[in-house]
Amino acid sequence: MEDKAKHASAIKDANIVLFGAKGVGKTALTVRYITKRFIGDYDPDMEAIYSHICLVDGKQFNLQIMDTGWQTETSDIKEDQLQWADAFLIVFSLTDRFSFDIAQGFLTYVCSNREDVRTPVIFLGNKCDLIHRRTISEKEASHVADSHSCQYLETSASENYAGVVHAFAELCRQIKVVNKKKEKLKKLMQKPSVAKKLQIRQSLRNFAERTWRSRTSTV
Numbered sequence: 001m002e003d004k005a006k007h008a009s010a011i012k013d014a015n016i017v018l019f020g021a022k023g024v025g026k027t028a029l030t031v032r033y034i035t036k037r038f039i040g041d042y043d044p045d046m047e048a049i050y051s052h053i054c055l056v057d058g059k060q061f062n063l064q065i066m067d068t069g070w071q072t073e074t075s076d077i078k079e080d081q082l083q084w085a086d087a088f089l090i091v092f093s094l095t096d097r098f099s100f101d102i103a104q105g106f107l108t109y110v111c112s113n114r115e116d117v118r119t120p121v122i123f124l125g126n127k128c129d130l131i132h133r134r135t136i137s138e139k140e141a142s143h144v145a146d147s148h149s150c151q152y153l154e155t156s157a158s159e160n161y162a163g164v165v166h167a168f169a170e171l172c173r174q175i176k177v178v179n180k181k182k183e184k185l186k187k188l189m190q191k192p193s194v195a196k197k198l199q200i201r202q203s204l205r206n207f208a209e210r211t212w213r214s215r216t217s218t219v
């Protein structure tokens with residue numbers, strides 16, 4: 001019982017990085033999530049890391065949220081940002097097609113360059129309160145997310161605090177699943193019988209590769 005209580009309150013560290021074009025609401029989302037407030041105007045182009053402790057499904061997460069300055073090119077994404085992250089929020093504005101196009105590029109780039117193929121990514125359409133200025137449909141955006149096997153969500157940093165909390169909570173849930181898988185694999189690798197099997201498999205693979213190379217080099 002005591003063990004269970006300890007387990008429930010164990011704090012997991014998790015780093016989240018937000019990417020997105022200028023003015024899509026990266027700072028508004030982060031500040032809204034942490035302070036519950038929507039302030040309206042923020043210092044543009046300032047990179048900052050915010051700390052926040054949250055509780056998701058009885059588990060505490062010690063979040064470090066990196067609100068990056070805006071980017072327009074995938075080359076603006078830094079290698080250390082990709083390595084640092086345990087999860088990504090790729091944000092665009094539902095009222096701005098240019099930001100959607102940029103976000104698609106980021107999604108492709110992050111999905112193929114993240115540290116681990118299992119690192120969670122959520123594609124996020126923000127400003128859903130601006131119904132009359134909306135230019136990207138839910139169908140179009142979720143199709144893009146599906147093609148990268150990512151979750152798609154819509155938020156309004158200004159009007160819907162619960163939606164913002166939901167987006168961060170979903171990331172925490174996905175991080176939890178990935179961490180569990182990693183731990184399981186680590187434990188498995190510590191078993192001598194499994195390590196032996198993997199070693200044999202690798203040797204066979206190396207042998208097959210060598211044979212294939214020697215055959216193709218004599219052709």
Ligand SMILES: Nc1nc2c(ncn2[C@@H]2O[C@H](COP(=O)(O)OP(=O)(O)OP(=O)(O)O)[C@@H](O)[C@H]2O)c(=O)[nH]1
Pocket residue numbers: 020021022023024025026027028029039040041042043044045046068069070071126127128129130155156157158159
């Ligand atoms: N209506 C509405 N406005 C929003 C929402 N989120 C952000 N904004 C507004 O959009 C503008 C840009 O928001 P920021 O949070 O500064 O956007 P950002 O992505 O951090 O911008 P950069 O730092 O320049 O990249 C501000 O005027 C916000 O008030 C939203 O959900 N709805």
